[in-house]
Amino acid sequence: MEVKATIIFLKKLDVLVKKEIISYAQYRHLRCIYKKEPLNHKIRPHKIQCNKNDNIISLSIPNTQIRLLVLILCKPKKAIFVWIGKHREYETIIKDSRNCKKITFNCDKSEANNITSA
């Protein structure tokens, strides 16, 4: 899968690294796992189904409180890292979109699989 990132995302990543909240190595580890196995449980992929956009998945950097939001395009398979932040911010985003539900996401099946609790 082709994975890209917005400039804003990369800037925020730099800030988080500067503040020593995460390291580039931890981020690269996540990116590596995601590219190879987007559904690997270590990165806890969840689809976030909102009114706004239903092609967003959330990922977690293992052993950290950092969450990533990825915009997905299934045909052709593309992923854009759009947002990165602390769990506190992530919770705020999820709470704001009142109808958001988290469900595991699989591009091949193109539909939701298991419903998991938030």
Added chain:
Amino acid sequence: MICNAFSYETQSNVMQELFLSLTKSVKKAMSAYTQEFLLEKIEVKTFKLLIPIYMATSEVKSFRDMIAVYYINDIDVDSRVLNYFYERLEESKDKVELLLDKEEFYKFSPIIADRLRISLEELYNELVNVSFDISLKIGEYCIGSESNYNFLEKA
């Protein structure tokens, strides 16, 4: 004589005790009054603190509406503008987050601390949401067309 039963010394002691008790009561009343007075002062202070928080929150809310309606027409120009907004919003968000986590904040009376916390949390939430809106908007715009997709960086 009955008066003899209450010698001068005894009377003096009783008076002294009474006076002590009176002083204690007055002190207590004064302290309550002072506390109330101080609380009132803090109320005014809190109100003065709350006004800019409320104003900032409504500003961020209207900013969010503006972002929803305008942008993006030209990725090259608009993303630069949005980047600038994003950075400022993130700075403000970090400051609000620091305030929320400060222990001194809870030195205020519970009611005032609650009012401050709630209003700051609302401001924080608005800042987080508007930052997310900007991030998502740029992402959606880039994934939409091939030429804009090239505008993205390698992850």
